[in-house]
Amino acid sequence: MSITVAKFRDVSEGTQPGQFMIGEREPVTSLADLDPIYKRLLDEPVTAIVAVTGSDGQPNLTPVWFDYEGDTVLLNLATHRKKVAWLRKVPHATFLLMNPENTYHWLSLKTVVKREVSEDDPVEGQRVTDQLDRIWVKYTGNEPPYALRDPSMDERRVLFELEVVKVATFGRP
Numbered sequence: 693m694s695i696t697v698a699k700f701r702d703v704s705e706g707t708q709p710g711q712f713m714i715g716e717r718e719p720v721t722s723l724a725d726l727d728p729i730y731k732r733l734l735d736e737p738v739t740a741i742v743a744v745t746g747s748d749g750q751p752n753l754t755p756v757w758f759d760y761e762g763d764t765v766l767l768n769l770a771t772h773r774k775k776v777a778w779l780r781k782v783p784h785a786t787f788l789l790m791n792p793e794n795t796y797h798w799l800s801l802k803t804v805v806k807r808e809v810s811e812d813d814p815v816e817g818q819r820v821t822d823q824l825d826r827i828w829v830k831y832t833g834n835e836p837p838y839a840l841r842d843p844s845m846d847e848r849r850v851l852f853e854l855e856v857v858k859v860a861t862f863g864r865p
Contacts, residue, residue, distance in 0.1 A: 797863035803854035
């Protein structure tokens with residue numbers, strides 16, 4: 693597998709001709725091969741903005757907790773959320789992870805849904821709950837279990853596994 697990384701030119705080392713344009717494109721074989729200054733955005737508790745296509749055909753942007761395994765992006769959603777139906781209809785999502793200390797240092801991931809796993813699946817359902825607990829700890833520092841389930845309903849979760857198709861990088865920490 694090969695992922696194309698578009699490296700935007702920035703002005704962190706001074707102005708230059710063609711700044712803010714793609715300086716070069718580079719194939720990588722996995723997310724692990726990303727430059728460490730961008731890989732850290734994947735590993736640290738950086739809230740991602742995810743863009744999915746809404747029912748009206750317009751992009752819908754939402755802040756989400758970000759997680760991945762290997763080269764697969766994991767998006768854990770409550771099944772009653774509109775994003776679930778939208779992703780099933782148009783299985784593409786783009787994630788933007790901005791360094792909270794310098795928003796001009798960011799990483800963008802274009803993805804496509806490979807599969808989804810329901811929390812109610814008798815074989816893999818526990819994985820959905822475990823992944824939700826893992827991101828709960830990553831983002832809050834609190835012990836599991838995830839404590840934000842809607843108490844007014846029997847909230848169920850679905851885990852979307854998304855394949856990374858393209859990556860764009862910008863700036864320095």
